[in-house]
Amino acid sequence: MEMSHIINRLGEERENYFNAISPPVMQTSNYAFESVMDFRKKISTEFESHVYTRGNNPTVEILRKKLAALEHTEDCLVFGSGVAAVAAAVMANISQGEHIVCVRSAYSWTKTLLQKYLPRFGVSHSFVDGRYIDHIEAAILPNTRILYLESPNSMIFELQDLEACAALAKKYGLVTILDNSYCSPIFQQPADFGIDLVLHSGTKYINGHSDVVMGVLCGKREMIKKIFYSEFMNIGHILSPHDAFLAIRGLRTLPLRVQRSHETCAKLMEALQNHPKVEKIHHPFIDEQQALAVRQMKGGGMFTLALKAARKEQVIQFCDSLENFLIAVSWGGHESLIMPVVTFYDIPGQPDPELPWNLVRFYIGLEDPHYLLADILQALDRIS
Secondary structure, rough: OOOHHHOOOOOOOOHHHHOOOOOOOOOOOOOOOOHHHHHHHHHHHOOOOOOOOOOOOOOHHHHHHOOOOOOOEEEEEOOOOOOHHHHHHOOOOOOOOOOEEEEOOHHHHHHHHHHHHHHHHOOOOEEOOOOOHHHHHHHHOOOEEEEEOOOOOOOOOOOOOOOHHHHHHHHHOEEEEEEEEOOOOOOOHHHHHOEEEEEEEEEOOOOOOOOOOOOEEEHHHHHHHHHHHHHHHOOEEOOOHHHHHHHHHHOOOHHHHHHHHHHHHHHHHHOOOOOOOOOEEEEEOOOOOHHHHHHHHOOOOEEEEOOOOOOOOHHHHHHHOOOOOOOOOOOOOOOOOOHHHHHHHHOOOOOOOOOOOOEEEEOOOOOOOHHHHHHHHHHHHOOO
16 A cells, blocks of 8 residues: 555544544544444444544544554554553453563563563563574573564664564564654564564654654554453543644655754764774664664664763763753654763652763754754854
8 A cells, every 4th residue: 555545544434524634633432333232243243343542543543554554563452552552452461470581672662561560460471682583583482472573772782683583573472562653664574473462552653743652553454453452441541632633744854854863963973983982882773683674674863873982071061052952852853862871860769771881862853953053063062
């Protein structure tokens, strides 16, 4: 299916809403029925019907259809946050006494789910260096049920070989779950490599305007239906119709935005590659896994600078000197952002991160390249 059709037409039955170009926000919690028998029919097929907006909503359904098609999957659920999608995907496929293999550099709240929440219910886990398929296989136990991947991860952008991971999971009867937030569906479709469930923090590229928090979970219809009737309906992490409307708006420009971000990112990295105050640049297309990146993904608009700094204060000075980047978490909007690892050091009562304090992650937004580069260069010059 053509991407232009998915973004602009799929799921939008305009004749049902006065031929409006933008779909309406169906702001209702409840739906009425023509008869008792109509009620009975729809309550017994709630996955396909409209009974209560905690399950289905017409505006939300348009978004679901588009996202499933973009990810080359059969169906999709959307949630009130990215971590809600993570939790639903994991909890639907694990039981007491079972085990999860997860890449070592996963999203912090994914790790919290595995380290603090699931052990209360007898679920164990192992973190592995996902760059090496033999490390993953060595961690698989007789009771392992899930292989959790994040490729690339969101700080130093380590990759996993998706095709090899899917084959390994099939060999051992595991469910594969992959966080595709870095790439968006435009730059990577993990289902094409055999991954079972693909999730996103839709807050980021998919919505793209820094005004909606949402999660996305895509996969085969049978698996999505199972999650709908269990974790989705029971825990109730739903996306509001208005937020779904805003996310549909975001999808209209998704290919343009991610391509612009990728192209500007490449120009900045080229200009900074040999700067005397830059120790290293982390990005999938220039790191050690470049060949794998070329094989399974098309681009990415974030890089991380490892600064040549002897003291944490120098990193802080660099970050505070930037004028055209906001200091913030997340990514995917029009605005360029930085997230310095040094922020998370020396916080009373909390352990220091495993990542080095000289790393600064850059998300590249939609500003002109020269505007952003000049700002980075002047901030580097102020490191003393």
